[in-house]
Amino acid sequence: MDFDLIVIGSGPGGYVAAIRAAQLGMKTAIVEREALGGICLNWGCIPTKALLKSGELYEQLGHLDSYGLSVQGRSYDFDKVVQRSRGVAKTLNGGVGFLMKKNKIEVIEGTAKLEKGSPAPKVVIALKAGGSRTVQAKHVILATGARARTIPAIGLEPDGDQVWTYREALVPKSAPKTLIVIGSGAIGIEFASFFRALGSDVTVIEAMDRILPVEDEEVSKAAHKVFERRGMKFRVGATVKKLTKDKSGVSIELESGGKAEALKADVAIVAVGIVGNVENLGLEALGVKIDKTHVVIDDNGATGVPGLYAIGDIAGPPWLAHKASHEGIHCVEHIAGLKPTNLHSPIPGCTYSTPQVASVGLTEAQAKAKGLDIKVGRYPFKNHGKNIASGETDGFVKTVFDAKTGALIGAHMIGAEVTEMIQGFVIAMTMEATEAELMATCFPHPTMSEAMHEATLDAYGRAIHI
Amino acid sequence: MTDILMPALSPTMEEGNLAKWHIKVGDKVESGQVIAEIETDKATMEVEAVDEGVVTEILVPAGTEGVKVNALIARLDDGSGAPAKPATAPQPAPAKAEAAPAPTAAAAPAPAAPAPAAAPAPTASGDRVFASPLAKRLAAAKGLDLKSVAGSGPHGRIIARDVDGAKPGAAPAAQTASAPSAPRQVLSLEQLGIAPGSYELVPLTNMRKTIARRLTDSFRDIPHFPLTIDLEIDRLLEARQRINGILGNDVRVSVNDIVIRAAALALKKVPEANASFTPDGIAIHKHADIAMAVAIDGGLITPIIRAAETKGLAQISKESKDLAERARSMKLKPEEYQGGTFSVSNLGMFGIKSFASIINEPQGAILSVGAGEKRAVVRGDQVVAATVMTVTLTCDHRVVDGAIGARWLQAFKPLIEDPIAMLA
Numbered sequence: 001m002d003f004d005l006i007v008i009g010s011g012p013g014g015y016v017a018a019i020r021a022a023q024l025g026m027k028t029a030i031v032e033r034e035a036l037g038g039i040c041l042n043w044g045c046i047p048t049k050a051l052l053k054s055g056e057l058y059e060q061l062g063h064l065d066s067y068g069l070s071v072q073g074r075s076y077d078f079d080k081v082v083q084r085s086r087g088v089a090k091t092l093n094g095g096v097g098f099l100m101k102k103n104k105i106e107v108i109e110g111t112a113k114l115e116k117g118s119p120a121p122k123v124v125i126a127l128k129a130g131g132s133r134t135v136q137a138k139h140v141i142l143a144t145g146a147r148a149r150t151i152p153a154i155g156l157e158p159d160g161d162q163v164w165t166y167r168e169a170l171v172p173k174s175a176p177k178t179l180i181v182i183g184s185g186a187i188g189i190e191f192a193s194f195f196r197a198l199g200s201d202v203t204v205i206e207a208m209d210r211i212l213p214v215e216d217e218e219v220s221k222a223a224h225k226v227f228e229r230r231g232m233k234f235r236v237g238a239t240v241k242k243l244t245k246d247k248s249g250v251s252i253e254l255e256s257g258g259k260a261e262a263l264k265a266d267v268a269i270v271a272v273g274i275v276g277n278v279e280n281l282g283l284e285a286l287g288v289k290i291d292k293t294h295v296v297i298d299d300n301g302a303t304g305v306p307g308l309y310a311i312g313d314i315a316g317p318p319w320l321a322h323k324a325s326h327e328g329i330h331c332v333e334h335i336a337g338l339k340p341t342n343l344h345s346p347i348p349g350c351t352y353s354t355p356q357v358a359s360v361g362l363t364e365a366q367a368k369a370k371g372l373d374i375k376v377g378r379y380p381f382k383n384h385g386k387n388i389a390s391g392e393t394d395g396f397v398k399t400v401f402d403a404k405t406g407a408l409i410g411a412h413m414i415g416a417e418v419t420e421m422i423q424g425f426v427i428a429m430t431m432e433a434t435e436a437e438l439m440a441t442c443f444p445h446p447t448m449s450e451a452m453h454e455a456t457l458d459a460y461g462r463a464i465h466i
Numbered sequence: 467m468t469d470i471l472m473p474a475l476s477p478t479m480e481e482g483n484l485a486k487w488h489i490k491v492g493d494k495v496e497s498g499q500v501i502a503e504i505e506t507d508k509a510t511m512e513v514e515a516v517d518e519g520v521v522t523e524i525l526v527p528a529g530t531e532g533v534k535v536n537a538l539i540a541r542l543d544d545g546s547g548a549p550a551k552p553a554t555a556p557q558p559a560p561a562k563a564e565a566a567p568a569p570t571a572a573a574a575p576a577p578a579a580p581a582p583a584a585a586p587a588p589t590a591s592g593d594r595v596f597a598s599p600l601a602k603r604l605a606a607a608k609g610l611d612l613k614s615v616a617g618s619g620p621h622g623r624i625i626a627r628d629v630d631g632a633k634p635g636a637a638p639a640a641q642t643a644s645a646p647s648a649p650r651q652v653l654s655l656e657q658l659g660i661a662p663g664s665y666e667l668v669p670l671t672n673m674r675k676t677i678a679r680r681l682t683d684s685f686r687d688i689p690h691f692p693l694t695i696d697l698e699i700d701r702l703l704e705a706r707q708r709i710n711g712i713l714g715n716d717v718r719v720s721v722n723d724i725v726i727r728a729a730a731l732a733l734k735k736v737p738e739a740n741a742s743f744t745p746d747g748i749a750i751h752k753h754a755d756i757a758m759a760v761a762i763d764g765g766l767i768t769p770i771i772r773a774a775e776t777k778g779l780a781q782i783s784k785e786s787k788d789l790a791e792r793a794r795s796m797k798l799k800p801e802e803y804q805g806g807t808f809s810v811s812n813l814g815m816f817g818i819k820s821f822a823s824i825i826n827e828p829q830g831a832i833l834s835v836g837a838g839e840k841r842a843v844v845r846g847d848q849v850v851a852a853t854v855m856t857v858t859l860t861c862d863h864r865v866v867d868g869a870i871g872a873r874w875l876q877a878f879k880p881l882i883e884d885p886i887a888m889l890a
Contacts, residue, residue, distance in 0.1 A: 341620050344627075405607075407600045407626070432598030432626055 003029045003137035005335065006123050008112045008281075011038020012045075013312030013324030014143030015096050020332045022103035029106040029135065031125055036096040036107065039145055040321040042089045047170050048190055050085035052352050055197030059230075059354065066391060076198060078174050085170065108133065114140065114282040120307020121286055139307050139335050142295060143328065144277040146313035148270060155243030156182065156270045162245050164269045166191070175200050176267035180252055182240055184211035186351040188271030189223075193353035196232050203233040203263060205254065210236055212351065216363040216412040218378075218398060223414055226355050226394050235261070243268060276314040291316075300340075301331035309335070323347050346429045350419040355394045358422035361410035361429055364400055373403040375435075377459030379451045381415045383466065386446040392416035397455040399425075406434035411452075421449050435460060468517045470540040472526075472533050475504060475511050476800035482506045482672065483531045484539065493521045495542060502528075502539075506672060509767075509803075510796040519544040597624035604629040616745070673765040684825050689863040692822035693871045697882045698852045699838050705885040713780055721855075722758070722812045723783040725835055728881035729810055730754035730774035731888060732874055739874040740807050742828040743864040749828075757806030757826060758786060760793040767793045768826060770806040814838060820856040830865040831874070834858040855882075 004026035007014045014030060015037065021028045035042045054076070061074045100107050110127040120140045125133045148165035150157045158165045164172070169191050175198040181188045184206035196202045204211060204227075210220040211227075211234060224234060238256035245251075250268045254261045276293040286305050289296040295310040297303055303310055309331050312324030326342050333340035348360040367374045377399040381387040395415025402409050411425035428438055438456040443449050457463045472482065483505040489495055495515045502513045519542030526539040533539065595612045597605070601624045605612050608629065615632045617624035656662060670678075684690075702724060709719050733740040733754040742749040754775045757768035769789035771782055792798050809832040811823045820836045838855040845852075857878075861871040880887045 341618070344619075344625075405600060405604060405626075432600035434599050434603055437599050 001138060002135040003027050003106075005029075005139045005141065005332070006031065006135060006137040007141045007143055007328075008123065009038060009143035009145055009277075009312075009314075010036045010096065010100075010107070011143060011145050011312065011324060012040045012321040013145070013328045014038065014141070015099070016325040017141055017143060017311060017328030017332050018105045019099060019103050020329045021335075022105050024332065024336045024338075026332075026336070028103075029108055029137070030100065031108045031110060031112040031123065033109075033111040033128070035093055036100065037089075037093045039147075040324075041092045041096065043167050043170060045321050046092055047085040047089045048166070048194070049352055050088040051081065051170070051194050052190060052197075052354075054081045054084065055194040056354055059197040063391075078172075078198075081198075082171055108135070111280075113280065114286055114308070116286065118306070121282075121305065137307075139309065141301070141328070141331060142281070142303075142308065142310040142314055143312050143324065144281065144314050145324075146274040146276045146293075146319055149273040149275050150270060151272065154240060155245070156240065156272065158270065159245070162250050162267055163243065164267060166269075166271065169269050172267075176265070177201065178249070178265040178267075179203070180205060180250065180263055180265040180268045181271060182243075182252075182268060183271035183273065184208075184234075184236075185214070185271060185273070186212075186349070188269065189227075189351055189353050189357075191269050191271065192232055193227070193230075196227075196230055197354065201233075201265075202231075203235065203265070205238050205240060205252070205263075206234065206236045207239050208236065212357060214349070215351075215357060215359055216398060216410070217365060218396075219357055219359065219412050219414045222395060223353070223355065223357060226414075227353075230354070235263075274313065274319055276316070278314060300334040301327055302334075318347060318349060320347065320349060346426060348422050348426045350422065352419060355415050356417065356419045357414045358418040359410070359412040360422055360426050361408070362400060363410060363412065364398070367400050367402075367409055372409070374409070375401040375403045375459040377401070377455040377457065377463070379454035379458055379463060379466065381448070381451060384448065384451050384454075386448050386450070387416065389446065390416065390448075392448075397451040399452075399455045399459050401435055401456075401459050406436065408433060408435070408438065408456075411455075413452075415448070417448055421452060424449060424452055467522070468519055468542040468544045469538050470501070470515070470542065472535050472537045472539050473504070473513055474535045475506055475509075475513075476804065479506050479535055481532045481534045484526050484528060484533050485510060487524060487528045489521050489524075489540075491521050491524060495519060495521060505796070509798050509800070511799075515542075517542060517544055595624065596622065597629075598626060600626045601629045605632075608632075671764050673767075677765050680827065681824050684827050688825050688827065690825050690860050691863060691868070691871075692858045692860050693868070693875060694820060694822075694856060694858045695875045695879060697855050697857060697879055698843065699855045699882060700853045701884050701886075702882055703838070703853060709779060717780050717783050719779045719783045720786075721814070721838065722810070722835070723779055723786055724885060725812065725833070725857075725882070726756050726758060726771055726774055726782055726786065726810055727777070727779055728878055728885070728888065729808060729833055730756055730771075730777075731881055732878040733808055734775045735877040736870065736874040738870045739831055739861075739866050741830040741865040742807070743830070743862060744828070748865050751807040753807070755805065755807045757803075757809040757829070758789070759809060759811035759823070760790045762794050762796070767798065767803050768806060768809055769793050769798055769803045809833070810835065814855065820858055822858045822860050825860055825862050830862045831871065832860050833878075834860065 005021045005028045007018045007030045010030050010032040018028050018030045040046065058076055061071050064071050108125055110125040113124045114121040115124055117136055119138055123135050123140060127133055157163065158168050160168050166187050175195055178201045179195050181192045181202065181204045184204050188204060189212060192202045192204050210217065211224050212220045235254060235256060238254045241253040241255055243250055243252050249264055249266045252263045252268065254263060278290055278293055278295060283290060288303050288305055294316040295303055295314050297310050297315045301309040301311050311327040311331050313319045315327065330340040330342035346360050348358060351357040364376055378396055380396040382393040387393050392415065398412040399408065400410035401407065408425065408428050413422060435456060443453040454463045454465055458466060484502060485505045486503040489501045495501060495518055497515055497518045499515045500512045501515045504511055504513055521540060522543045523541040526533055596617065597612050602612065604626055610629060610632055612624055615624050615628050618628050619625040706719055706721065706724060737750050740751045740754055753773040756771045756774040759766055759768050771785050774782060789802065806829060808829055809826045811832060812835040813821060814835055814837040817837045821834045823832045823834045826832055834857065836856040838853050840851050841854040842849050843852040843854065859871050859875055
């Protein structure tokens, strides 16, 4: 037996699982075919946050007069903006390398494939350095993640030049003059927000009837309004029929409400969801159950094949880094014979556009669809001291309570810093707080977070400042 | 003013007798000083002062029986000048427990409480039930006692879905057998034709009540069965004599000491027999902590030889002698008689040929050892005389199936019949 545990994939699911395993005394290895930290750290969450920060600051420079400030000659160096983003990714990539070393986790660089083995499948690795290595462990965790969905049949396929996925969009040569973003989930909206901040003419196409369709309807509506004010354009309820390219740019044929329309732009970003990386791993031969592009797992991440587990994006939605880490820790603790309870925790979601969007639990519509008797509270930032002082008055906090039990079952926020505030509600939900505990909590003044208190009070008709 | 409360001297203690005061009103007491002796169901123990001060009141006189845990028993003036609370009757009063939240262990409800679901789940080693705010609210709405709910959250915290699945008044999800059942109600002696005055009534001691309750629960709730086997012990007796010859006058190894060591080694070989049933799974104990039944005035007690599989005969002999002596003088500490994994009960000295003991919860089995006596034994086609001892293993069928019990006896037999095997 070479290892107690082999983790395949070193994204936020895999490397976190490996560290937890090492903490629990398991002899652990991690296999990575590209870069430690996976997509999140190298091509996703982190580098996009670096770009967005540059965009946000640049856009704010244009509004400084409202703060009594002025600036001359606002401009940006796009190469430097991208370089900064790459530098941030590189720093964190090195950080994961350090953590692997510190925890005595062996990093095997190469591409893994599974073969029948006992007590867990054998892992055959085509090494980056050449040659191959076969290792046997007691347990194997698949954490190979996912990639952008493409639809080549209608031209939704990246070419690195005029058609991008998130990957190409992170390292372009310049900000396109005109940009079409296909898909208005978190990824699409973040790129739209970034390029708009740098002055691109941005149009977002969404097949559903509203943008950010997983969020609460009121949040979608508010986001739509603020984005439009920032100059973004939208086509909702619109289906892309075909994307074609020529020297002058991309053309997209749309259909919306039975009407056809054609849009033109320099560049299109394809953000129409993701597919799990389930191929070329030898899963079919092992009899791993795959639903569409995701490995089917039980409550503890087990695939049903002895010794084989799956976590994170490859194991299905929500496709979020923190969900992957959370599942990774749960899975490892389960393997170690502990009794983890992580999987029952609610999972928050965040979109780092301007304004930011953050939510956890059920939307108002979902709660109603479940037949729950609910109480809904709202509190707008435009009334709120800290937000007015900061000049960040867009957005609101919305709470959804189960009227029968007082349990907080959903929280939805849009506005400045809401991605940093949502964890307050996540803790409350994880602890199974009721309105009573939230009402009894003393929120610091003046903070934007006070709006969370007010939105709770409002659900029970007790808001102070409305 | 500092209140002195009736302490809980063991996790199962509900009440005790205040046997003796070592202090009187006006005495100056220092922290750590012995102030009283308390008699529980198992032992007499000394109580030390936690705080210092001058004794202002003694509220429960020496000799009082059945003083509830956490009842106010005395007061000290700690010099703080804080006004004394009005003295209340010595009767326990839950309110008192709230006023001074001393950690009461496993506070079972008063025996009079009629609630059927009042048995605390084993999660509670104290009064506090860990539950989420939502779980508490849901339980209150359902009229459910959270003590009867097993928690599935972090560290066994009770969360909403645990309450959703529980029914009001349902038996605790866990360890049904540990529920303190009400004393079995029988017809009065008079109704059964025994005339008043024709007998003397001996009051129930705490120990007697505990024996009655625990053994009734065990015998009624645990599906148990006996397995009996004959063992030839001539070689054992010879070995014992030689060992004692070598050890000199300091130690005298008894047959029972050898039985304890052999039982421990057999448990090492058949760990499935060293087990406890729990709702979460079968606990396979890592050590053979052998409880030995010791008859004492007014009942019996089972002090424990810890990790007996790691101890030699001389040490087992010393420990068992010391434990038995202190058991008879009621000087055992709770940790010395609580938490064994297997019991040995020996009535051989009374000439009992064979008997089947009652399971000592939560242990999975108990060995009953009969007298060694010369019997006619058929060896080949010859009838010969041999010293034979009959032993019976009573097994908790929930953990120790017939085959496991039989395998244990098979492992035990050669160790007894030829003690040299214990060296292997």
